[in-house]
Amino acid sequence: xxxxxxxxxxxxxxxxxxxxxxxxxxxxxxxxxxxxxxxxxxxxxxxxxxxxxxxxxxxxxxxxxxxxxxxxxxxxxxxxxxxxxxxxxxxxxxxxxxxxxxxxxxxxxxxxxxxxxxxxxxxxxxxxxxxxxxxxxxxxxxxxxxxxxxxxxxxxxxxxxxxxxxxxxxxxxxxxxxxxxxxxxxxxxxxxxxxxxxxxxxxxxxxxxxxxxxxxxxxxxxxxx
Amino acid sequence: xxxxxxxxxxxxxxxxxxxxxxxxxxxxxxxxxxxxxxxxxxxxxxxxxxxxxxxxxxxxxxxxxxxxxxxxxxxxxxxxxxxxxxxxxxxxxxxxxxxxxxxxxxxxxxxxxxxxxxxxxxxxxxxxxxxxxxxxxxxxxxxxxxxxxxxxxxxxxxxxxxxxxxxxxxxxxxxxxxxxxxxxxxxxxxxxxxxxxxxxxxxxxxxxxxxxxxxxxxxxxxxxxxxxxxxxxxxxxxxxxxxxxxxxxxxxxxxxxxxxxxxxxxxxxxxxxxxxxxxxxxxxxxxxxxxxxxxxxxxxxxxxxxxxxxxxxxxxxxxxxxxxxxxxxxxx
Numbered sequence: 409x410x411x412x413x414x415x416x417x418x419x420x421x422x423x424x425x426x427x428x429x430x431x432x433x434x435x436x437x438x439x440x441x442x443x444x445x446x447x448x449x450x451x452x453x454x455x456x457x458x459x460x461x462x463x464x465x466x467x468x469x470x471x472x473x474x475x476x477x478x479x480x481x482x483x484x485x486x487x488x489x490x491x492x493x494x495x496x497x498x499x500x501x502x503x504x505x506x507x508x509x510x511x512x513x514x515x516x517x518x519x520x521x522x523x524x525x526x527x528x529x530x531x532x533x534x535x536x537x538x539x540x541x542x543x544x545x546x547x548x549x550x551x552x553x554x555x556x557x558x559x560x561x562x563x564x565x566x567x568x569x570x571x572x573x574x575x576x577x578x579x580x581x582x583x584x585x586x587x588x589x590x591x592x593x594x595x596x597x598x599x600x601x602x603x604x605x606x607x608x609x610x611x612x613x614x615x616x617x618x619x620x621x622x623x624x625x626x627x628x629x630x631x632x633x
Numbered sequence: 634x635x636x637x638x639x640x641x642x643x644x645x646x647x648x649x650x651x652x653x654x655x656x657x658x659x660x661x662x663x664x665x666x667x668x669x670x671x672x673x674x675x676x677x678x679x680x681x682x683x684x685x686x687x688x689x690x691x692x693x694x695x696x697x698x699x700x701x702x703x704x705x706x707x708x709x710x711x712x713x714x715x716x717x718x719x720x721x722x723x724x725x726x727x728x729x730x731x732x733x734x735x736x737x738x739x740x741x742x743x744x745x746x747x748x749x750x751x752x753x754x755x756x757x758x759x760x761x762x763x764x765x766x767x768x769x770x771x772x773x774x775x776x777x778x779x780x781x782x783x784x785x786x787x788x789x790x791x792x793x794x795x796x797x798x799x800x801x802x803x804x805x806x807x808x809x810x811x812x813x814x815x816x817x818x819x820x821x822x823x824x825x826x827x828x829x830x831x832x833x834x835x836x837x838x839x840x841x842x843x844x845x846x847x848x849x850x851x852x853x854x855x856x857x858x859x860x861x862x863x864x865x866x867x868x869x870x871x872x873x874x875x876x877x878x879x880x881x882x883x884x885x886x887x888x889x890x891x892x893x894x895x896x897x898x899x900x901x902x903x904x905x906x907x908x909x910x911x912x913x914x915x916x917x918x919x920x921x922x923x924x925x926x927x928x929x930x931x932x933x934x935x936x937x938x939x940x941x942x943x944x945x946x947x948x949x950x951x952x953x954x955x956x957x958x959x960x961x962x963x964x965x
Contacts, residue, residue, distance in 0.1 A: 419895050424898060
């Protein structure tokens with residue numbers, strides 16, 4: 409899952425970026441409101457983490473602009489302001505969640521997962537399709553009783569497929585949500601997808617990730633919506 | 634009983650009661666000497682006017698005797714005198730010759746026999762029956778030679794009773810005046826102090842968290858108005874100072890949050906990554922802690938400056954160095 413972190417404190421931004429990448433997220437960083445706004449308009453982020461006090465456009469204004477532009481990307485506000493009226497202002501500007509500094513990193517991760525869960529429509533913290541299960545919190549994936557040994561990118565692609573089951577995803581969509589600043593040849597995606605496919609069917613199980621000719625890939629599952 | 638006493642003592646401490654007490658004390662100091670003076674002056678006036686009357690009576694008798702002497706001369710002389718005036722004639726040896734018969738004769742003092750040319754004597758005589766008389770003893774010259782003494786006397790009963798009535802009146806009027814005055818004093822002091830007790834009420838309902846309240850300022854330009862304005866100015870300064878303090882605290886907490894967040898994230902990530910990564914994380918954390926320490930000592934310095942404590946001393950410095958240092962600091 410790909411996210412944008414808008415934070416002007418560079419040390420904190422790079423630490424958070426590192427931590428989030430550790431957890432399999434593709435993370436872009438913007439250090440001021442203006443460049444944040446430019447990126448939000450161009451890239452299809454799954455989550456935006458927004459500081460309130462920013463040079464350029466402040467977080468509240470940025471969030472309002474984002475909602476006014478019809479973007480429904482989940483927004484988590486991250487700020488040193490902890491008074492009730494600040495939190496109310498933040499949430500009322502269109503943010504989905506609010507976390508005050510200093511925060512615990514595991515809590516930030518949990519809140520990001522909760523936001524993604526809200527987006528996927530299922531409240532189950534474990535993503536399922538047929539006999540495939542993926543736990544974003546424990547970062548484990550299983551097919552039936554067999555646990556899958558996946559690389560970070562493979563895990564990210566499977567998570568994307570599970571969150572968008574039965575939906576056709578283009579190669580560029582996959583690239584945008586799993587890689588940050590993707591600039592490679594598009595056959596990199598094909599390489600990762602076929603590797604994932606192989607790991608999913610290693611014990612002779614039927615293939616669930618199908619190629620849609622000329623468009624991209626689709627995870628087909630009867631019990632998933 | 635003790636609580637009542639305590640209440641009385643505490644009420645003595647209020648300005649209202651003290652003002653009244655001062656007022657009554659001053660009024661007492663004025664009223665009592667005034668009454669005493671009035672009494673003394675009137676008493677003196679009465680005596681003087683009685684003496685004048687006696688003098689005129691004596692003159693009248695002497696004139697009358699000089700113009701036509703002989704038997705019954707005294708009776709004729711006395712006829713023109715006010716009723717109640719007693720006239721007694723003595724010879725040169727101090728022996729009584731004749732007395733007017735128009736009234737019962739009181740026991741008057743027997744005068745000394747005159748020698749040379751004695752002066753007239755005024756005396757006040759208290760008789761055994763309680764009456765008080767004023768007596769004038771004057772030498773009687775008939776055709777230029779000292780013939781004897783003439784005593785003219787008048788009862789002072791009437792004037793004495795008038796003076797007694799006056800004394801009684803004053804004795805009643807002064808305390809009554811004082812009582813009315815003290816009641817009026819309590820009322821007036823209460824009225825004058827009512828705006829102040831209103832102020833007390835307002836200030837008492839104020840909470841330290843909310844200093845935006847103000848005392849209502851009376852329209853009159855008097856002392857209470859001044860007090861209210863002074864109080865409001867004080868409240869304003871207090872409110873501003875509280876607001877500054879609150880803002881400062883908010884700024885401090887905000888300034889501390891960012892380095893604390895960095896530190897916390899650093900720790901959380903190091904715990905997740907395990908011991909292999911710990912050395913670098915600890916190194917980074919030490920830098921963060923040093924930064925935090927600098928921040929705290931800067932804030933402390935600021936807090937001291939806010940409270941007006943002297944900080945360091947002035948010295949010349951190179952502005953370009955300061956700017957370069959600051960730019961570097963911000964760039965880091």
